[in-house]
Amino acid sequence: MxxxxxxxxxxxxxxxxxxxxxxxxxxxxxxxxxxxxxxxxxxxxxxxxxxxxxxxxxxxxxxxxxxxxxxxxxxxxxxxxxxxxxxxxxxxxxxxxxxxxxxxxxxxxxxxxxxxxxxxxxxxxxxxxxxxxxxxxxxxxxxxxxxxxxxxxxxxxxxxxxxxLQVTLGNITISLMALLRGVVAGGVLFWLGRWSNDQSATFIKSQEDMRPATRELALKTAEIAIFGAAFLLLMNIMGINLSALAVLGGAIGVGVGLGLQQIASNFVSGIILLLEGQATVGDYVELDGGEAGTIVKMTARAAILETWDGKWIVVPNEDFITTRVVNYSDSGSANRYEAPFSVSYDTDINKVPAIIEEAVAALPFVLSDPDGPDCELRGFGDSGVDFAVEFWVNGIDDGKNKFTPKVMFAVWNALKAHDIEIPYPHRVVEIRGSGGLPFGQSEG
Structure with missing residues (x-):
């Protein structure tokens, strides 16, 4: 022995x-x-x-x-x-x-x-x-x-x-028992945190009376509060003095100041967006850089835009604050579009506005509020008289829901029903030859 x-x-x-x-x-x-x-x-x-x-x-x-x-x-x-x-x-x-x-x-x-x-x-x-x-x-x-x-x-x-059995990292000494206790407690705490976060997210999303931006802000606040409390409890269970993390916090601050300032800027911009509500989930937006699509998700760092053809574009939150953003939706408001067309110079143009406005107003998706269809004379072109009909719809004229082509069909059918000609370009060609006769005449 x-x-x-x-x-x-x-x-x-x-x-x-x-x-x-x-x-x-x-x-x-x-x-x-x-x-x-x-x-x-x-x-x-x-x-x-x-x-x-x-x-x-x-x-x-x-x-x-x-x-x-x-x-x-x-x-x-x-x-x-x-x-x-x-x-x-x-x-x-x-x-x-x-x-x-x-x-x-x-x-x-x-x-x-x-x-x-x-x-x-x-x-x-x-x-x-x-x-x-x-x-x-x-x-x-x-x-x-x-x-x-x-x-x-x-x-x-x-x-x-x-x-x-202890491990020393600078001023922090951790025993193997404390580390094992932290793994167990951390697993349980963060599992409970994730479950609590899912329940709170489901509850907040069901509050339809809240503005979408307010709901997103409440979701982020609840998530930060739940996992922040779980982290503090875990540190207490492991027996780690939070003051010992001051050096780590200072290092993180230096990192933010040097290399993570863009991430910090996007995070703060995301909070501003959620507070102001100028752009939120469900809005169709277009940025100065050419990015356009429906906002399907807003994270702490960026907003996810879905284009009409199903592609996702990740746009940093800072772009919504520092550049010009066109919001076509604003949570489902109406939008105005126009469809241009031309008629022949032989047409009595005084009858055209009434014919077109009646035809476009009959379409089920065209709104009468804030204004009904408005057909306007735009100019006198090389081949015909130029018109455009303006109309309001409740939605975006995108790939999934194209309104303008249907309006163009209605314009075409209305003009054909009243025997109004839609012009096409004409060109006059004159051919001159030495000693010859003008084009189109024959010797008699």
Whole structure:
């Protein structure tokens, strides 16, 4: 034994201790009574679970058509029904433990049973309930081994050993135990933060009375508050003094001043856009640089424009502040367009406006408010008289919803129905030759 490594000696000592405990339990009437109580508690937990599990499942299952927050909460709690058996066994074992300790002044066996039931609960949680990939990995390799060590009574020695292993980074000293605790707590906190953020985002988006820009600002504020609180809690759990991060904060400030100022500018510009609401999700905008499309998403750094042909353009938020932006939508307001056309010089042009305005007004998408169709004389061209009809529509004349071609069809049909000629270019060609006759005449 003396020639073996220290870790082997410790393992053998623990094995000898476990053997002595097991022999003591096998020869003790108090231990046998505790084994009997454990068996009774487990059987009773099985019976109660079979009786109450269908009732709890029925109470927690909302109708499929319900999507409000109470229904989502019930569906969330429904996932934990498989934990009913080990938790009931744990509670019943706790009642039995108090009885055994009052009679025999000993409860080591039943305390071991309680820890064993917690281990089963942890295993069911990881295997059947947790669906997130990161949390499942964390539970499989951290939570379940810790629950097993706790069941065997080895968790405290293991934690004490991990606390002796430390890593020093400048003024910050972190033990391996603190790092492991931070990984576990961080995984749980940020999973809860993501879930809370999804729930708050769903709630805020359902508030149709709020302006789109206000909704976006509320979403960003809730996200920053939730994950900021999760970060502060994580630092506190890991035992890291936040004042020790002052150097890191100063380095980040220098980085912002030197290399990240453009990102910071875009972030501040995004907040200004959300506060002012001059451009928000759903608006069709056109920038000085030629970018044009419908805003489908606004992030902390940029806005995503979707063009009429389905392409996405990422435009930095700063461009909306420092350049001229034409907003055609402003959350669904009407827009005016015009369709040019020409008629022959032989036409009585006094009749044209009434004919065209009546034909365009009959189109279902043309609005009468703020103004109906207006046909105007624009000029006298080389081949005909130039007109244009102006019309208002509720939307954007883009690739998915082209209004102008339909108006042009209506203009064509109206002119044809009234025998009005649409001119085409004419050219007069004169050919002169020496001694010849003018073109078009023959000798007689």
């Amino acid at each position: 003396e020639n073996q490594p220290e870790i082997v000696q410790q393992a053998l000592a623990l094995a000898q201790q476990a053997q002595d405990i097991a022999l003591g339990w096998l020869t003790s009437p108090a231990a046998w009574s505790q084994f009997a109580l454990l068996a009774v508690a487990f059987v009773l937990a099985v019976v109660l679970t079979r009786r109450f599990s269908p009732v709890i499942t029925r109470l927690l299952t909302p109708p499929e058509e319900q999507t409000h927050i109470l229904a989502r909460t019930r569906r969330f709690l429904l996932q934990f029904v498989p934990l009913l058996l080990p938790l009931l066994a744990y509670a019943l074992t706790g009642i039995g433990e108090s009885v055994v300790r009052s009679i025999f002044d000993s409860g080591a066996v039943i305390a071991f049973g309680k820890r064993l039931f917690l281990f089963l609960a942890a295993r069911i949680l990881v295997r059947d309930i947790v669906q997130d990939g990161f949390l499942k990995l964390l539970g499989r390799y951290v939570l379940v081994p810790m629950a097993a060590l706790y069941a065997l009574g080895l968790l405290d020695p293991a934690m004490a050993y991990l606390n002796t």
